[in-house]
Amino acid sequence: METTTTRTTYTVHHVRWLTDSVYVLRFDRGDITFAAGQYVSVGPTGTIDMREYSVYSAPDEPWLEVLVKVVDGGYVSRFLSQLTPGDPLNVDGPFGFFTIDPDWREHTYRFVATGTGISPFHAITRAYPGIDFHLLHGTRRQNERFELEHYDARRVTRCVSREPGGDLHGRVTDALRAEPIDAEARYYLCGNCDMIYEAFDILQDAGVPHANLFAEVYF
Numbered sequence: 001m002e003t004t005t006t007r008t009t010y011t012v013h014h015v016r017w018l019t020d021s022v023y024v025l026r027f028d029r030g031d032i033t034f035a036a037g038q039y040v041s042v043g044p045t046g047t048i049d050m051r052e053y054s055v056y057s058a059p060d061e062p063w064l065e066v067l068v069k070v071v072d073g074g075y076v077s078r079f080l081s082q083l084t085p086g087d088p089l090n091v092d093g094p095f096g097f098f099t100i101d102p103d104w105r106e107h108t109y110r111f112v113a114t115g116t117g118i119s120p121f122h123a124i125t126r127a128y129p130g131i132d133f134h135l136l137h138g139t140r141r142q143n144e145r146f147e148l149e150h151y152d153a154r155r156v157t158r159c160v161s162r163e164p165g166g167d168l169h170g171r172v173t174d175a176l177r178a179e180p181i182d183a184e185a186r187y188y189l190c191g192n193c194d195m196i197y198e199a200f201d202i203l204q205d206a207g208v209p210h211a212n213l214f215a216e217v218y219f
């Protein structure tokens, strides 16, 4: 799919808080076209402070959304959280290759996310209705649900690590170790690098070929 953009200043629609530190920022999409799984670079106008955010919304929606966690001491994640409708915003992109091949109907997908790493999978599952997937989503707290009602509940396993709750009390890597690994499936991993390194090791040891492993590292 061809993806393009020509202008850089966009207008904020709103900020939608999902928890006390995670929100969805919606802004107009202008002439940006993208493939589900790609990211954009976003920041205040008139500065060079841009940060990467996976696109949360689907390619056919009339706006762009990103799912952002306010990082302690973070500049852009806090700045974006304070935007109000009509504010201007710098956006570049789309970028990245964390996308699904056109032959997606022939494959089974395993999506593994920590925190806001669920964002590209939100876009992908909306863009490809009927995709054969299972999503492991790991968060620290029970309340970090990030609009899970948008997914088929039978295809989601929630892992909550710091308190009881979810489908599994533990981390996504505990879930990967506990379940049979489908070495034919395509594994997409997104979130913090510690999870991604650990998951890579588990999956490679279980016989998943390198060609079936895809990763988007946030931090």
Ligand SMILES: Cc1cc2nc3c(=O)[nH]c(=O)nc-3n(C[C@H](O)[C@H](O)[C@H](O)COP(=O)(O)OP(=O)(O)OC[C@H]3O[C@@H](n4cnc5c(N)ncnc54)[C@H](O)[C@@H]3O)c2cc1C
Binding pocket: 039, 051, 052, 053, 054, 055, 066, 067, 068, 069, 070, 071, 072, 073, 074, 075, 076, 077, 078, 116, 117, 119, 216, 217, 218, 219
């Ligand atoms: C390809 C890509 C896609 C990404 N997509 C998303 C996304 O969809 N949603 C999202 O919330 N983030 C995403 N990120 C992370 C995002 O780009 C920023 O790094 C994050 O929002 C922090 O930016 P900041 O300006 O607030 O913090 P900064 O001012 O850059 O950093 C402040 C402090 O926080 C630390 N820090 C930076 N990033 C993180 C982090 N993610 N977690 C914990 N500590 C951190 C820094 O080391 C520093 O000490 C993505 C990153 C990449 C590379």
